[in-house]
Amino acid sequence: SQTIHQWPATLVQPVGSPLSLECTVEGTSNPNLYWYRQAAGRGLQLLFYSVGIGQISSEVPQNLSASRPQDRQFILSSKKLLLSDSGFYLCAWSGVGAHQPQHFGDGTRLSIL
Amino acid sequence: DAKTTQPPSMDCAEGRAANLPCNHSTISGNEYVYWYRQIHSQGPQYIIHGLKNNETNEMASLIITEDRKSSTLILPHATLRDTAVYYCIVRHTGFQKLVFGTGTRLLVSP
Numbered sequence: 001s002q003t004i005h006q007w008p009a010t011l012v013q014p015v016g017s018p019l020s021l022e023c024t025v026e027g028t029s030n031p032n033l034y035w036y037r038q039a040a041g042r043g044l045q046l047l048f049y050s051v052g053i054g055q056i057s058s059e060v061p062q063n064l065s066a067s068r069p070q071d072r073q074f075i076l077s078s079k080k081l082l083l084s085d086s087g088f089y090l091c092a093w094s095g096v097g098a099h100q101p102q103h104f105g106d107g108t109r110l111s112i113l
Numbered sequence: 114d115a116k117t118t119q120p121p122s123m124d125c126a127e128g129r130a131a132n133l134p135c136n137h138s139t140i141s142g143n144e145y146v147y148w149y150r151q152i153h154s155q156g157p158q159y160i161i162h163g164l165k166n167n168e169t170n171e172m173a174s175l176i177i178t179e180d181r182k183s184s185t186l187i188l189p190h191a192t193l194r195d196t197a198v199y200y201c202i203v204r205h206t207g208f209q210k211l212v213f214g215t216g217t218r219l220l221v222s223p
Contacts, residue, residue, distance in 0.1 A: 031210070043215070044157070057209070090156050090157070098207065099162070103159055104159075104212060105156050106155060
């Protein structure tokens with residue numbers, strides 16, 4: 001069966017510091033990969049998605065970037081964190097196919113001080 | 114993507130069926146209905162999805178009306194662990210993102 005791993009589960013970072021969140025998927029090949037953010041008390045916002053290695057689409061302009069160095073690895077990065085980057089970051093994967101559901105990881109709760 | 118409307122909260126007794134409604138009156142022919150739930154501090158969990166036929170899996174059943182303007186998620190025997198926020202989402206097959214609304218907060222009580 002397929003599994004998705006995100007780490008770390010929680011992270012506290014100072015303003016201006018860099019960020020790297022990693023997500024890996026097991027048990028499937030060539031998945032679509034996604035990064036979402038959920039601000040406190042709000043809905044999920046799609047940040048990036050990828051349909052293949054090195055292919056990244058950005059949904060909203062922001063202080064973050066994403067990379068997909070391997071088929072089942074998706075990384076969310078920032079060079080300098082802002083206070084507004086605080087939130088719950090979720091990675092998700094889906095199979096290839098127009099209506100395949102997305103499956104989410106357990107998320108990383110990021111607090112910026 | 115079509116907008117969905119769900120009641121903000123519902124209660125259900127443990128062991129009884131939980132029927133969660135969703136209105137999506139502007140749904141188009143290429144849009145699927147997805148249901149997710151989110152337990153506090155966890156990532157959303159996929160439950161079920163469908164286009165126009167009723168669907169059933171090990172977690173739930175999805176009933177979609179013939180005109181596709183509404184649907185109902187049925188948890189046949191609710192347990193305390195089913196307490197969560199349930200989201201009904203309509204997504205076009207050509208779009209990647211899921212748009213989560215405010216959902217229905219289901220409370221299952223003993």
